[in-house]
Amino acid sequence: MAVEIGSSSAPKASFWRDQRNRAIMTQVVVISLFVAFVWFIVDNTIENLARLGIEPGFEFLGEIAGFMPTSPNFNLTNFDMNSSTHGDVFLLGLVNTILISFCGIVLATVVGFIVGVLRLSSNMLISFVAAIYIEGTRNVPLLLQILIWYFGVFLSLPNVRSSLDIGEVIFLNDRYLTFPVPVPEPGFMLFPISLILAIGAVVVLAKWAKKRQDATGEQFPVFWTSVGLVTVLPLLALIVTGFPVTWDIPSLQGFNFQGGTQAPAAFWALLAALTFYTGAFIAENVRAGIQAVSHGQTEAAFALGLRPGLTMRKIIIPQALRVIVPPTTSQYLNLTKNSSLAIAIGYPDLVNVFTGISLNQTGNAVEIIALTMLVYLTISLLISLFMNWYNKRIALVER
Amino acid sequence: MTDISYVKTERHESLPPPKSEVGIIHWLRSNLFSTWYNSIGTVAVLYLFYLVVPPLVDWALISPVWDAQSNQDCRFEGAGACWGFIGARINLFFYGFYDMENYWRPTLVGLMLLFLAIPILFEQVPRKVASGGFALFALFWAIWAIGGIGTVASLNLAVAAGVFLFLAAVAIASYLKAPRSACAIAVVAAFPWLSVSLLYGPLNVESLQSGFGIAIYAILLIGGGALGLWSRQRRDALGTMVGFLLAYAALVIIYMSWGMDLTVQPTNTFGGLMLTLVLSVVAIGVSLPLGIVLALGRRAHTMPAVQMLCIGFIELVRAVPLITILFMAQFMLPLFLPEGVNFDNVVRALVGVSMFASAYMAEVVRGGLQAIPKGQFEAADSLGLNFFLKMRLIILPQALKIVIPGIVSTFIGLFKDTSLVSIIGLMDLLLIAKSSVTDSKWLGLEHEAYFFIALIYFVFCFGMSRYSIYLERKLHTGHKR
Structure with a gap:
């Protein structure tokens, strides 16, 4: 009596009960609903646009804008009211968004790291103040903080004629902060070239020093050599070429300042609010990261005879960074997205000048909002890519 | 025998610890002056306090003007904050431009929400206390409403009875130890519509204007109910669900169009804290279920098309700022929509904020789903549970429990983000504050207005974050060493 193995298969599920068939059917239903939804929207939009007389497409980007989205002294893309187009408005907004995001990210990181470490201070008073700062900023909407900085702080400064000054070269008033800009003369190119050379040399030096320390354990004073290289080389270049640079120093003429660059109060208010708001979140990340490194690591480092500073730099921070980096990446993304709140105080960022004014003038809502979203999508992806690369670099190398 | 008289026969009394190791001096030394840089820090912080605290206390508490008719009353030498301004405009800050006669409507909704939330939020509140609280609330409401009929023109018997019935039902259900899920379903099914009717009033449902429409709804209601009951007897889950859902939908629409015959309060009169709360509560209520659906869709490995749609939605929404989504809701x-179909401004903002919050919530829930070991899924499968039962009974209770802190912090973010609707012109707390100081009577009182609303936002957000910490502690008892 031979038993045929394999013949006693489970009873076949009915067609409607088969998991695979169900999955396919669900997908067909979802996709057809989605397609119907998109078709409904597109159809309505085309009809509505035709009714409103709006020409769909991106031709409007080539039309003359006819408005001045920024003050003449804070004009990074040389926007000209008579000849610049909506495309130039887009470019101006983009540059301003990137500028404020970049400055914000750098400053927020600095603030966040300092406060995060202070929050863990053994000094109760200091850690208490850090806690007040963190809780106070994290629990109040950013938009409100931007308004407080703008209306409460920067607009309360003295007016232009009685500006606060720092050494007669930097002036601060209720409209802007103006500071000198260098004007290069012939032969100045040697300075940036030497600076780049110095930075390149520092990178090479740091790599070499790390390799040597990993191999032999011998240390090299990378920090001080780097400082020396970066200062001495460009200075040398300046001396050799005889300081070919003049400063355009702002001076009060009549009712306004002439010369220099004027960064508007809105810029500083936005920068301050973004920095302190995001800084508080980063501080919490830093605190969590440092606390995640077990105390045994510190003790082991001390047992090996490392000094406290070295312990921090070589043992604690590298391990803490692995915990700190991912949430901090999302804070950087948040900061970039939050810079769009500029619209509340009139800093000419992308959303304010392009999605705000250009949209109102041209009516091409679909294109403008899609373009704006695309820009933020791209910036988000770029920051994510960079931070993922960095995260991979510092990640624990496991077997 | 050797003489051992030099050996003590009685125990020496313990000495007090050295002065430097106990008491205030030790505390100061170890906490504030342990090293030279800590000492410098302490002195610096104390100096900072000296600079900031006394003027602030003086401004806010010692020399403010508590009673003012206009900003002129606050403009004298040494005057502190002009709290009289807040006192004079407090209704504006809380209710916006809502009809003063109808303030009881949002207040009632808020009270009901509070009473419903407390037993859900704090599990150790005994059932008897919760149901007693509700019964008392219902009683007070009945007394107030009966006393108010005739005096308050807009309050009628239907409202009084409706709210009383709802409160009494919750009280009884809670006292009878009905399962928590049954209570929750009852509340979820009834509370939103009751609130919308109370806040807004009757909705204008066009299909209910004609006799034919009414007949259709009646058929839906009765037919749906009958189908549900019949299918239930036949143990047909699908039929039961479809039947009861149809009947429920018809009932809701009929009820909303009746709206207890209250006067309509247009949404452009909503404002202040009330609007902020409406926006955040609705967005919270929508984003949690929608976020769970999106998270499940994102992890549906057998259905790549569904997965792609969910990933696309989540990542797109998370990559762009909320303000562009609000602009989209506003302009796009x-x-x-077809010509003639038009949404209310507040509803548009609600759509935008809810979409935004759902994407973030989906990511939080996904984190929880990923933390559940595969064995749990397999165990549920091997028990023969279908997808919905598996999720409802096995996976989601565990997954959601893990991510409660994340969910609460999403709520906090959401509450703060509602302030963005002020940019598209809704009169929320922020815009009320901003515009109330442009009133010529109260010009130049930005500091007071912003300080006041910052305090409101802080109380809500800080309260939520403390609650999240409390939950975290409560749920982590199992891992404590």
């Missing part, structure tokens, strides 16, 4: 929604 009208283009997307």
Whole structure:
């Protein structure tokens, strides 16, 4: 009596009960609903646009804008009211968004790291103040903080004629902060070239020093050599070429300042609010990261005879960074997205000048909002890519 | 025998610890002056306190003007904050431009929400206390409403009875130890519509204007109910669900169009804290279920098309700022809909904020789903549970429990983000504050207005974050060493 193995298969599920068939059917239903939804929207939009007389497409980007989205002294893309187009408005907004995001990210990181470490201070008073700062900023909407900085702080400064000054070269008033800009003369190119050379040399030096320390354990004073290289080389270049640079120093003429660059109060208010708001979140990340490194690591480092500073730099921070980096990446993304709140105080960022004014003038809502979203999508992806690369670099190398 | 008289026969009394190791001096030394840089820090912080605290206390508490008719009353030498301004405009800050006669409507909704939330939020509140609280609330309401009929023109018997019945039902259900899920379903099914009717009033449902429409709804209601009951007897889950859902939908629409015959309060009169709360509560209520659906869709490995749609939605929404989504809701929604169909401004903002919050919530829930070991899924499968039962009974209770802190912090973010609707012109707390100081009577009182609303936002957000910490502690008892 031979038993045929394999013949006693489970009873076949009915067609409607088969998991695979169900999955396919669900997908067909979802996709057809989605397609119907998109078709409904597109159809309505085309009809509505035709009714409103709006020409769909991106031709409007080539039309003359006819408005001045920024003050003449804070004009990074040389926007000209008579000849610049909506495309130039887009470019101006983009540059301003990137500028404020970049400055914000750098400053927020600095603030966040300092406060995060202070929050863990053994000094109760200091850690208490850090806690007040963190809780106070994290629990109040950013938009409100931007308004407080703008209306409460920067607009309360003295007016232009009685500006606060720092050494007669930097002036601060209720409209802007103006500071000198260098004007290069012939032969100045040697300075940036030497600076780049110095930075390149520092990178090479740091790599070499790390390799040597990993191999032999011998240390090299990378920090001080780097400082020396970066200062001495460009200075040398300046001396050799005889300081070919003049400063355009702002001076009060009549009712306004002439010369220099004027960064508007809105810029500083936005920068301050973004920095302190995001800084508080980063501080919490830093605190969590440092606390995640077990105390045994510190003790082991001390047992090996490392000094406290070295312990921090070589043992604690590298391990803490692995915990700190991912949430901090999302804070950087948040900061970039939050810079769009500029619209509340009139800093000419992308959303304010392009999605705000250009949209109102041209009516091409679909294109403008899609373009704006695309820009933020791209910036988000770029920051994510960079931070993922960095995260991979510092990640624990496991077997 | 050797003489051992030099050995003590009685125990020496313990000495007090050295002065430097106990008491205030030790505390100061170890906490504030342990090293030279800590000492410098302490002195610096104390100096900072000296600079900031006394003027602030003086401004806010010692020399403010508590009673003012206009900003002129606050403009004298040594005057502190002009709290009289807040006192004079407090209704504006809380209710916006809502009819003063109808303030009881949002207040009642808020009270009901509070009473419903407390037993859900704090599990150790005994059932008897919760149901007693509700019964008392219902009683007070009945007394107030009966006393108010005739005096308050807009309050009628239907409202009084409706709210009383709802409160009494919750009280009884809670006292009878009905399962928590049954209570929750009852509340979820009834509370939103009751609140919308109370806040807004009757909705204008066009299909209910004609006799034919009414007949259709009646058929839906009765037919749906009958189908549900019949299918239930036949143990047909699908039929039961479809039947009861149809009947429920018809009932809701009929009820909303009746709206207890209250006067209509247009949404453009909503404002202040009330609008902020409406926006955040609705967005919270929508984003949690929608976020769970999106998270499940994102992890549906057997259905790549569904997965792609969910990933696309989540990542797109998370990559762009909320303000662009609000702009989209403002400028593009009208283009997307057929001519003539128009949404209310507040509803548009609600759509935008809810979409935004759902994407973030989906990511939080996904984190929880990923933390559940595969064995749990397999165990549920091997028990023969279908997808919905598996999720409802096995996976989601565990997954959601893990991510409660994340969910609460999403709520906090959401509450703060509602302030962005002020940019598209809704009169929320922030815009009320901003515009109330442009009133010529109260010009130049930005500091007071912003300080006041910052305090309100802080109380809500800080309260939520403390609650999240409390939950975290409560749920982590199992891992404590």
